[in-house]
Amino acid sequence: MRTHVSVQQADFDVAALQAELQTDAAAVGAIATFTGYVRGGQGDSVISALELEHYPGMTETSIEHILRDSAQRWPLLAATVVHRIGILEPGAQIVWVGVSAGHRGDAFAACEFIMDYLKTRAPFWKKESGAGGSRWVDARDSDNARAARWQAQGE
Amino acid sequence: MLRVLFFGRIREELGCAHLSLEHDESTADLERLQQELVAANSEKWAQVLSADNIIRAVNQQVAQGNVALCDGDEVAFFPPVTGG
Numbered sequence: 001m002r003t004h005v006s007v008q009q010a011d012f013d014v015a016a017l018q019a020e021l022q023t024d025a026a027a028v029g030a031i032a033t034f035t036g037y038v039r040g041g042q043g044d045s046v047i048s049a050l051e052l053e054h055y056p057g058m059t060e061t062s063i064e065h066i067l068r069d070s071a072q073r074w075p076l077l078a079a080t081v082v083h084r085i086g087i088l089e090p091g092a093q094i095v096w097v098g099v100s101a102g103h104r105g106d107a108f109a110a111c112e113f114i115m116d117y118l119k120t121r122a123p124f125w126k127k128e129s130g131a132g133g134s135r136w137v138d139a140r141d142s143d144n145a146r147a148a149r150w151q152a153q154g155e
Numbered sequence: 156m157l158r159v160l161f162f163g164r165i166r167e168e169l170g171c172a173h174l175s176l177e178h179d180e181s182t183a184d185l186e187r188l189q190q191e192l193v194a195a196n197s198e199k200w201a202q203v204l205s206a207d208n209i210i211r212a213v214n215q216q217v218a219q220g221n222v223a224l225c226d227g228d229e230v231a232f233f234p235p236v237t238g239g
């Protein structure tokens with residue numbers, strides 16, 4: 001499986017990333033993608049900016065590890081993860097996951113698996129800024145529960 | 156030497172992103188390194204590093220429980236991750 005991992009400040013072009021996944025036109029039957037955006041929030045929790053910190057080195061290797069895990073579960077042709085860092089505004093693209101496979105079931109499942117593990121394993125931390133100041137975003141039990149579902153299925 | 160890194164809320168609360176420590180008997184494993192960091196710094200460090208959800212990584216791999224440290228190791232302390 002071909003993998004492409006990028007942790008970057010710059011925005012990304014979804015169409016270009018998706019085209020990279022389809023270089024083997026004879027084999028690719030399905031591409032599943034996920035794009036995550038910075039939510040602006042509502043009412044008292046409106047945010048003006050989101051700042052993303054990461055652990056250079058460990059971030060990239062942990063994402064590569066997640067992609068290798070996904071390739072052991074499903075027959076995938078290529079997988080890409082792009083995650084932005086730095087200061088992002090509401091509405092900005094923050095993360096992109098794309099997977100190509102022969103068939104849609106594998107592509108859908110692997111895309112969701114990669115995203116669930118990214119949320120719970122890759123060392124990124126978010127800090128929100130708004131009218132009331134700034135605060136670190138807490139990890140959510142629901143994200144851990146989503147990732148844990150795959151462990152139950154893999155055993 | 157051991158290189159010690161802090162990230163996210165922990166980095167901010169300690170006011171420290173990284174430091175270096177001699178690798179000796181007092182820093183022979185993760186538990187002793189943590190005790191050494193607490194002993195050598197303010198009360199704030201004891202409070203921040205005692206958080207029960209803190210994640211510790213050695214050479215960029217999450218450590219489960221205590222782990223022996225070798226000279227040149229990179230140790231990191233960070234809160235649960237919130238990317239994606």
